[in-house]
Amino acid sequence: MALAAASAGFVPDRPDLGHRAEGLDLADPAFFAGSLDPAAPRLLPPAAYRALAFAELEDDAVWTRSWLAIGLGAEIPAPDDLLPFTAGHHGLHVQRTRDGGLVGRFNKAQHGGCRAVPLQCRTGTKTRCSFTACGYSRDGAVLPAGTEGPTPAMHQYLGLRPERLLPVAARAWGPMLRINLDHAAAAPEAPPEGLAALTGETRRAEFAANWKLAAQALAEGDRFAEAPDSLHLTGRLATGEAAAIAAHFPNLVLIEARGETCAVMLQPTALGRTLLRIGLLGPKGRAAPDLEASWDAWLAEIAARMAPAVTAQAALSRPDAGEALPTKAAGLWLQQNIAARVRARPAATDSQPLYATAQGRGC
Incomplete structure (x- = not known):
């Protein structure tokens, strides 16, 4: 069967066979347990940031079941x-x-x-x-x-x-x-009130970090409040200015400061790379700011916030990556939500592929 699958050009994602990598069952609650202690939160084991099997688990539990x-x-x-x-x-x-x-x-x-x-x-x-x-x-x-x-x-x-x-x-x-992806999904929680796009343009920036590391780095701050699908934090920009931050599971971070809101949408492009789609928002009716100055300031802020995520990804990608690194409020919240959605997945009961070549079926 291994030869047939390889010659067909792919290894099928089979949730019914489980998600395993590096000798670990990635969907086992025990895989997450050591990282969810509120007294000492730590990053997930390295496989969560470098194994294709974990990306497939996220596809099954997060990207196909969330707003x-x-x-x-x-x-x-x-x-x-x-x-x-x-x-x-x-x-x-x-x-x-x-x-x-x-x-x-x-x-x-x-x-x-x-x-x-x-x-x-x-x-x-x-x-x-x-x-x-x-x-x-x-x-x-x-x-x-x-x-x-x-x-x-x-x-x-x-x-x-x-x-x-x-x-x-x-x-x-x-x-x-x-x-x-579920067209019958319940509505997401209400959006922030009074915001409008300052421009119809979005800009993109890509960083060498897994999306989970990117999300928690962008949402760096002190926990303030929590809603069913969002975490609200207080923090400071790299310039020292106060900021209000909201992380909306799984892939949106809003950073409010200087009368503007930077909306950062995360999209994995590789196991260890994340593309950020960035938009500028502000209060409705506000006079248009100097957009280029705003872009320059926010892109610099994002680069500063992402630097620790890039460093952490490099450490976790090494074969000798050891004890998990510590994380803070946003990382703990994100990992709790991923673990909850992995537990809540419907059980896979049908092992028949929807499509396959003759070789892919092992014939």
Whole structure:
């Protein structure tokens, strides 16, 4: 069977067989237990930041079962504009409808039109694929509609009959966009009031750190309050200015300071790399600030916050990585939420693949 799977070009993700790596059962509550002590919180064992099996567990427990922040509504202002976002192993998009609403869908091709996932795409790293928009390739930029509607470049997302694509729940969340792969999911908690996008532009920055390390580094601060899916903290910027921080599970961090709010949306692009989609928000009706100065200040703040995450990833990636590193309020909260969602997953009972080549079935 091992030979057949390898020759088919992929090793299938089989939740029914469990998620194991480095001699550990990654879904066992014992894997998380040592990291969840409020008196001495520590990072998860190194496998959580470097093993493909843990990324697949997160795909099963987190990315397919949570409300994800993917961008700003102002990025797709016109009918038929399209915003791509890859959630875990799933290529998705949100499109503006003719009546101003939103529709979310899985992309036309999840695996590049291949009969099986190519081996080069099954490594935990998103590839730059010029052929299609699948769950193993990097997202492109927003696709604006043409004067006559959807453009030819949108075909790789929409196909010929987009109404037949698997739906994704999509909704405006204040000035932001959030999606959930479960189109029948309960609504997310209420967004912050009174915020508007200062610009329809988002910028991107990528860092060599697992998304979990990135999230807790961005949300560095002292715990202030907690809601069902968010943690609120107080802290200071690198410049010493006071800041209010909100982490919304799993991939949104809002940092408020200087009369502005920096919205940082996290997206894993590899086991040890995270892409940040960054937007600038502010109070409705506020006069437009000097945007370039604001961008420069916030990008510098993000780089400063991310430096410890990059250092931690380098340490955890070493084969001789030893005792887990300590973490703080945001890290403890994030790990508690991941552990809870792993426990709450429905049990996998069907072991029959939905699709496979003859070799992939071991025939």
